[in-house]
Amino acid sequence: MNIVKINVTVYGRYKNIAGNQTIQLDITDGNTLRDVIDVFVKQYPMTKKDKSRMIVTKNKMYSSYDTMITEEDEVSIAPPVVSGG
Amino acid sequence: MTKDRYRRQALVRELGQNGQDMLATKHVVVIGGGGLGSNSANLMVRMGIGSIDIIDYDSVELSNLHRTSVFSEEDLGKSKALVLQEKLQKVNMNVRAKAINQRVTSENIRAFVSDADVIIDGTDSVPLRLLINEESIRHNIPWVYAGVYETVGMVMGILPKNTPCFQCITQNIPKSTMKEIPVLGSLPATIASIQCNEAIKILLGRHPKGLIIYDVWNQCFDSMNIQRNPSCITCGRK
Known part of the structure; x- marks a missing residue:
């Protein structure tokens, strides 16, 4: 099995949930940001309700969930944009 | 005095x-006069x-009073x-200070913001923010997004063609169907x-940097470094 190790920086409440600002996720299935999110949510189920709306960046650039990633990429995940006023 | x-x-x-004198020469447009605005x-x-200029079409309601320090019961x-x-x-x-008691639309927004040095986001909807964003990028007017939800608030200063725009960070967001957004009263202030x-x-003259995230309940204050998305449909380099 091919394991891709991705370094992920998390923000907001995800930092408390993960216990650290920087975590490493082992991606065993796939190579897109969606796969990273899948593993993140599985590892930290409290984030599940945000799954389709998280702010995700690859190398500091906001990216779609279908964006391909490699071990060299820097991924960041933050809770969804809030819209109340 | x-x-x-x-x-x-x-x-x-x-x-x-000098900075104080400079502020006195500036014009700000606040769109939305609720909790944030x-x-x-x-x-x-x-x-x-x-x-x-303060633009809002709504009236003061009792349910507004928990999250603003300006309105009172006599204003209902x-x-x-x-x-x-x-x-x-x-x-x-x-x-x-000038009140504009109108709804902001794609037809009239230009007239409201054309002479603004900065637009302040006091709205409560993503579509209206996207409209402000488009106008900001089209006419090179900086604006500051802010939003709240439950115990989380976010802020991002947007300098057209320099920083990411609102579209740059919201491309995956599905349309909200929520009618009333829950908000801790102290958070909008x-x-x-x-x-x-x-x-x-x-x-x-200082450039804003990234998305600020404040989570009251989890005691987190973060600044997320996000760069412009070259393929952004609104501000992307064409």
Whole structure:
């Protein structure tokens, strides 16, 4: 099995949930940001309700969930944009 | 008397008297006069902005009062914009405060923001923010996004063609179907303060940096570095 190790920086409440600002996720299935999110949510189920709306960046650039990633990429995940006023 | 009013603020190294004088020449447009907009307008007037337009079509409701420090029970049923103009003008007669009791649309937004030095987001909807964003990018007008939800607030200063725009960070977001957004009463004032800090920095020539996230309950305060998305449909390099 091919394991891709991705370094992920998390923000907001995800930092408390993960216990650290920087975590490493082992991606065993796939190579897109969606796969990273899948593993993140599985590892930290409290984030599940945000799954389709998280702010995700690859190398500091906001990216779609279908964006391909490699071990060299820097991924960041933050809770969804809030819209109340 | 004017100098005495701002004496303590002008002592701030980053502003000085020159910065304070510069603020007095600036025009700010606040779109939305609810929890965020009313608190932001209040702060901008107190800090000595030159002129401020406050745009809101709604009236003050009882359910607004828990999250604003400007409205009171005697204002219920009155136009938010007009109440803000009246009250804030009394706070600082040196500032020109103007109420615009209209709904912002794609047809009229240009007329409202064309002479703004910065637009302050006091809205509560993503579509209206995207409209502000498009207008900002099209006519090179900086704006400061702010939003709240439950115990989380976010702020991002947007400098067209320099920083990511609102579209850059919202491309995956499905349309919200929520009618009433839950908000901790003290949060909009906190987030409005951060929003005004970013606005003041922009007005004094400082570039904003990334998305600020404040989570009250989890005691997290973060600044997320996000860069412009070259393929952004609104601000992307074409």
